[in-house]
Amino acid sequence: MSEQRVKRDPEGTRRRILEAAKEQFTKLGLAGARVDAIAIAAGTNERMLYYYFTSKEGLYVAVLEAMYLQFAEQEGHSDLSGLRPPDAIRELARSIWTHLRENPQWLSLVNNENLHEGRYLDRSNKLRETISPVVDLVRVTLERGAAAGEFRPDIDPLDFYVTLVGMGYYVVSNRFTIAAFTGRNYAERRHEESISAMHVDMLLAYLRPVLPGADNRPTTRPI
Structure with a gap:
């Protein structure tokens, strides 16, 4: 691709570099990814990569930011009000x-x-902004539930969000080792649906309001 064409399409060039870098970083990690291979896959040159992202580490952070932003935009814009x-x-x-x-x-x-x-993500000045819409969505939903008497009123929205994500994250990110260790493949639809239903039931059970005179706090037993 000619440098003149690159200059005419800066956003397209930046997008292609990010896509090529995502493939490299996914397969090889930060240490194994090569700047020259990313530039070739993006149809540009190394000079343009450094122009847009300063360094390989800067490009790595930009890839992570873009993927977190995509996730947050998709979930944060969900309309659950109805x-x-x-x-x-x-x-x-x-x-x-x-x-x-x-x-x-x-x-x-x-x-x-x-x-x-997390030391590279810690350099990002954009990342924490991306989570706000999703946590706000959780907060509004929890508040609606508490106002309707369907949820307890003392739930921290960020704690609940992290718990919710963690349930799904573990099963997916560890699917290969879980299958090797237990013999059950949670990538199969029937197993995925079964454990997802269990996770939802657990979340909703935790959200239910405490009945008068009842105490649903966990009991600590001496070891």
């Missing part, structure tokens, strides 16, 4: 878990960044 609060939680959970299953590249990148103890 659903009863329990149905809204069920719909949101299913949507998030489906996104995790359908985007294994994102899981690979997140797992890789956890090996780096």
